[in-house]
Amino acid sequence: MSLGARPRAVLASLGTLGLALAAAASPASAAGGTPTTPTQLFNGYEHCSTDADRPSYRWAGDGLVVEGIPGITDTTGNSLVGVRYQAWPVTDPTRITTVTRDRVTPGVEAPATLPASALADGQTYAWQAQTVVGDAVSDWSAPCYVTADNTRPANAPTITSPNYPPDVWNEGGVPVEFTLSAGGVDDVEGFEFSWQSDLPVIGTSIGDHGVPQPVDPYSDTRYFKRADALGGSATLSLVPPTGSGPMRLWVRSLDRAYNGSAITSYTFRVNSAAPTVTPAVPQPEFGEPTEFTLRPDPGLQAKSPVESYSVRTVGGQDDRTFEVTAGPDGTATVTLALDGIYGENLQVTSSSANGWVSDKAWWGISYDTTPTVASDTYPENGSGGDVGVPGTFTFTPKVKDVVSYTYTFNNGDPEVTVPADAGHSASIDWTPAAEGWYDLTVHATTRSGIRLAPYVYSFTVD
Known part of the structure; x- marks a missing residue:
C-alpha cells in the first residue's frame, strides 16, 4: 500500500x-x-x-x-x-x-x-x-x-452472485449482482474490487506545506465498497467491461488500516448479444454514401431499451468513433461513405438504459482500388517490344471519380502524374532505352484527393 x-x-x-x-x-x-x-x-x-x-x-x-x-x-x-x-x-x-x-x-x-x-x-x-x-x-x-494494526485479514473474502452463476453461460443485459462477505474475519471494514487482477493502490498525495491530503478510498465507488458492518458484507451491482465471454471480478478485504487480504476472484460467462449492422445495399460502392441500419439484440432490448450505439470506422481515410442515438424501438440509422483503399470495417456496440454495453458487432467490406493497366506491345508478365520500340500503356479505374494517375518505372524513376480523360482513363507512351525486366507502378487519385492503392505491372523488354 x-x-x-x-x-x-x-x-x-x-x-x-x-x-x-x-x-x-x-x-x-x-x-x-x-x-x-x-x-x-x-x-x-x-x-x-x-x-x-x-x-x-x-x-x-x-x-x-x-x-x-x-x-x-x-x-x-x-x-x-x-x-x-x-x-x-x-x-x-x-x-x-x-x-x-x-x-x-x-x-x-x-x-x-x-x-x-x-x-x-x-x-x-x-x-x-x-x-x-x-x-x-x-x-x-x-x-x-x-x-x-500490522495484521492483514487472515481469510480472503467470499463472492457470490444470484443472477450470474459461475458454471454456466448466462444471458447478459442486466448488471451483475455480487455479494462480498468477510470470510469470517471480524475486523474487515470493506472491500476493494476490479475487473483487472491488479487492484488500485491506496495512496495519499501531499499538498502545500507538506500537508497530507487523505481521501476516503470508499468514496471511489468504482473500486471500493464499505461493508454494512465491521466484519460484515457488501453488495455490488456492476456492468462488466465487455459484453460477452468469460468475465472475472477480483476482490480483497480491507481492514481499518487498509491492510489487504489475499485476493480472490469470481469467474462467470456471458453469451454474445451484439447488435446487427445492415447496409442498404449488399455491397456498398467505394466512396458512395450508404445508409446502415443498426438493430439491437432482442434479448437486450427486452431487458432494458437500447438508447445509443457507438460506431467505430477502421481502415478508412479518417477513422473515427462516434455515437448514434437509437429510436424508441432501439434501432438507428447512419449514413457513411466508406473510403478505405483496401477495404473498411465497422465496429458497433449498443448501450442500454441500465448501463449495459454489448459486445462488438463487426461488419466489413474489401475494395480493389488499383487501376487496370494494359499494353499490347509490352504484355503483363510477358515479353515484347524491343529497345527503342515505343509502347502504349492504358490505365482504367475500378472505382468512380478518378481524375488522375501517377506512375513510375522501376520505382527509381521520378513519379509522373497524368490527368484522366472524360471516361476517367488515361494512356501514356513509353520507349525503353535498355532490355530487361521492368516494373510499372501506377496509382489513381480521386477528385477528393484520395490516393488509391497502387498496382505493379511487370514485363520484359526483349
Whole structure:
C-alpha cells in the first residue's frame, strides 16, 4: 500500500518516559519568538483522531510517521524550530516514547517516526506534539489516538452472485449482482474490487506545506465498497467491461488500516448479444454514401431499451468513433461513405438504459482500388517490344471519380502524374532505352484527393 512519496524524516529517538531533548539538538540559536502548539496533525498520512473511543488504525510495521506543523509568534527572518512528539499506550500512560524533529521551518509539516519497537500490534496509543524554541516550549496538542494494526485479514473474502452463476453461460443485459462477505474475519471494514487482477493502490498525495491530503478510498465507488458492518458484507451491482465471454471480478478485504487480504476472484460467462449492422445495399460502392441500419439484440432490448450505439470506422481515410442515438424501438440509422483503399470495417456496440454495453458487432467490406493497366506491345508478365520500340500503356479505374494517375518505372524513376480523360482513363507512351525486366507502378487519385492503392505491372523488354 503506497502512502505517497516524501523524504524520510531525520529524527532523534530520545527513548522512553520523560527523556528531554538533547542540548546539542536544540534550535535555540536559530529562532526567536514564542512557540505555538503544532497544528495539522497526521499519523501515517491520515488525519489524527482526537476521540479516544474512535482511534484511527494504521499499519506500523516499520514504525509510524507522526507529524504536525510547528508555529512561532515571530515569523520574520529564517527562524527554525523543533518539534517534540510523545506517545504512550492508552493502557499505560507511564510508558512514554519521545521522538523529535529539529531545525524545521515553522508553517511546514515536520514528520518524525515512532519506532516499530515501541508499537505493539493491536495496541492503541495516544500521542501529542509541542513546538520547541530553545528552552521554551508550546502547550501540548490535544492527544491523537491510533491503533497499530500490522495484521492483514487472515481469510480472503467470499463472492457470490444470484443472477450470474459461475458454471454456466448466462444471458447478459442486466448488471451483475455480487455479494462480498468477510470470510469470517471480524475486523474487515470493506472491500476493494476490479475487473483487472491488479487492484488500485491506496495512496495519499501531499499538498502545500507538506500537508497530507487523505481521501476516503470508499468514496471511489468504482473500486471500493464499505461493508454494512465491521466484519460484515457488501453488495455490488456492476456492468462488466465487455459484453460477452468469460468475465472475472477480483476482490480483497480491507481492514481499518487498509491492510489487504489475499485476493480472490469470481469467474462467470456471458453469451454474445451484439447488435446487427445492415447496409442498404449488399455491397456498398467505394466512396458512395450508404445508409446502415443498426438493430439491437432482442434479448437486450427486452431487458432494458437500447438508447445509443457507438460506431467505430477502421481502415478508412479518417477513422473515427462516434455515437448514434437509437429510436424508441432501439434501432438507428447512419449514413457513411466508406473510403478505405483496401477495404473498411465497422465496429458497433449498443448501450442500454441500465448501463449495459454489448459486445462488438463487426461488419466489413474489401475494395480493389488499383487501376487496370494494359499494353499490347509490352504484355503483363510477358515479353515484347524491343529497345527503342515505343509502347502504349492504358490505365482504367475500378472505382468512380478518378481524375488522375501517377506512375513510375522501376520505382527509381521520378513519379509522373497524368490527368484522366472524360471516361476517367488515361494512356501514356513509353520507349525503353535498355532490355530487361521492368516494373510499372501506377496509382489513381480521386477528385477528393484520395490516393488509391497502387498496382505493379511487370514485363520484359526483349
